[in-house]
Amino acid sequence: IFTEKPMATDSPGVRSVMESVQKAKDKGLGMLAGFCWRYDYPRRALFEKVLSGELGDILTVYGTYLTSPVKPMPPASSRPDGMSDLEWMVRNWYNFTWLSGDGLVEQACHTVDWLAWAKGDTHPVSCTAVGGRQIPANGGNIFDHIEVNYVWEDDTRGFIAQRQIAGCYNENSCYILGTKGKGFIDRRGVRTTMADGEAWRYKGESPNMYQVEHNEFFQSLREGKPLNNGDRMVNSTMMAIMGRMAGYSGKEVTWEEALNSDEVLVPETPNWDAPVEMRQLAMPGLS
Template sequence: GANSKINLGLIGCGGRGQWIADLFLKTEKYNLVAVADYFKDRTDEAANRFSIPENKRFNGIHGYKKLLELKEVEAVAIETPPYFHPEQAANSIEAGKHVYLAKPIAVDVWGCNTVESAAKKATANNLCFLVDFQTRANASYKECVRRVHNGDIGKILLGEATYITGPTWGHMDKYLRQNPNNVDARIRAWGLDAKLSGDVIVEQNIHAIDVATWFLNAAPIKAVGSCFKKREFLGDCHDAFSVIFHFPDNILVSFCSKQNGAGWDDILCRIYGTQGTADTHYFGTVKIIGDEPYDGGRLPNLYTDGAVENIKTFYKNITEKDFSNPTVPPSVRSNLTAILGREACFRTKQSPDQKFAEITWDELIKSNQKYSLDFIT
């Protein structure tokens, strides 16, 4: 009923997993009843923090499947490296659990398709499936997008999306330096691993790309770009990306990101129209400048507030039996858009003399690209 608490299982007990579990508990609408992580020390750390008994903590690559066998677990929060999301989400729905999934939903085309199918199955089986994008839960962002869709900035001409930050994941570098070829080290340092994370453009920059696809309400037709690795960290992720996405109606969106250096941090999306400009910042203001202005104010703490909002919505959807799962299709679209950008960059990097080489949306979808990690069985 509306007053009863939902029994939650946590899959992924790292920094974000524990942080999310804490936010779930603070709403006072959930009990945390079981935890799972690849690493025993992580599982135990979370279990001890949240008073989970020995027989409700699981580790190892398939540990989460034991968590899914527990009858009392009604819902799961999946906060693992993105490579694992599709399989874990699909198996959770298969086991009859509601799913709260961290972004990005996947690292490859196959993963996006798997999540999309799992969510359709969820709807058919009266289960909730929510993808946690903080911006999409925010009232100012929602209103700004509504106004753009309503024609408040006129005809859209051009867009830009940017994610500028310093060197993230430095703490993971030490695991690789201590033991570069060790499986456990590689999984601990997942943020520096292009296959486990999807690379920076998919794992992190998707926040900016997602807002652009939300404003345009479309997928790109093709993309061209390039990327480089300039920082000293080990691993195969790139820290500088630049992409031009070609959307329908000849709308170009320029995207750039860095995960290195100092002096300026911003996650922004700007959409330029014939009568105005929408200007949105994850850590700042959301507004429209032009004939029909809008001031959505300054967002002091979207990172936390957006997650809390999504956690409350998840509860509401479960208790009110709303199984429409509207967060999934746009998340699939923006995830594939980020992958399209990544593949465009990789194609250029691999071409002779790094000559720019475009990739089309249709080509990407047809490829049904699937990453496989030989060390994970």
């Protein structure tokens, strides 16, 4: 089973995916997550150093996903006469939380996954966030920028900055600070600098990560040892949803609160022709 990210857009969806992951394990089925950077050789090399302790104890991880809008919401005046609510929303799916999750959950979940990777796929205990909507939403209900502060049990901090606004500086990076050194994923490549002055930069081969993930998945199936990375995909997806919840509400959100939330974003019985409630854009402190 190939499962593209994000695996869910709300907490009930995550819990449903958790059940599916367990069923796949019970049946000996493979489940490959679409967190493609896990199959990128340069990043693998860096995170191997991180997880082996080469950088020492990890103190802070900071990631970014700063880019332009993925699918800008058209004005309501462009909606064809007779088009149903559901069709209008599906055609502009990125702009509705129940369909995309929002930019943090749908796109920047890759960067969230880097934070989780650096922490050995353990989950944070809480998070706070600030964010909002700078560009007119035109009836959509997702933020176009958010910054999340994650806190782990050992007091490690993880930060992520996400933005989808045209005409701004773009960046997709990760900075890892340890007690013995620093790790970097940025425009200058994948590299480390150590407290003693030693430096490393990845110079090995870098095959297409999308091909690598499928090659490794198919090989595991042929060998009768199917890969199942469902647990870590659920962890990273839930981290992104947790960050969105904190940003949209303006409140501190704990892992338990997020995972056990009963907030359902997906309509109970989507009907192509029936009216669908269009949730308003969240207002921190009020939503």
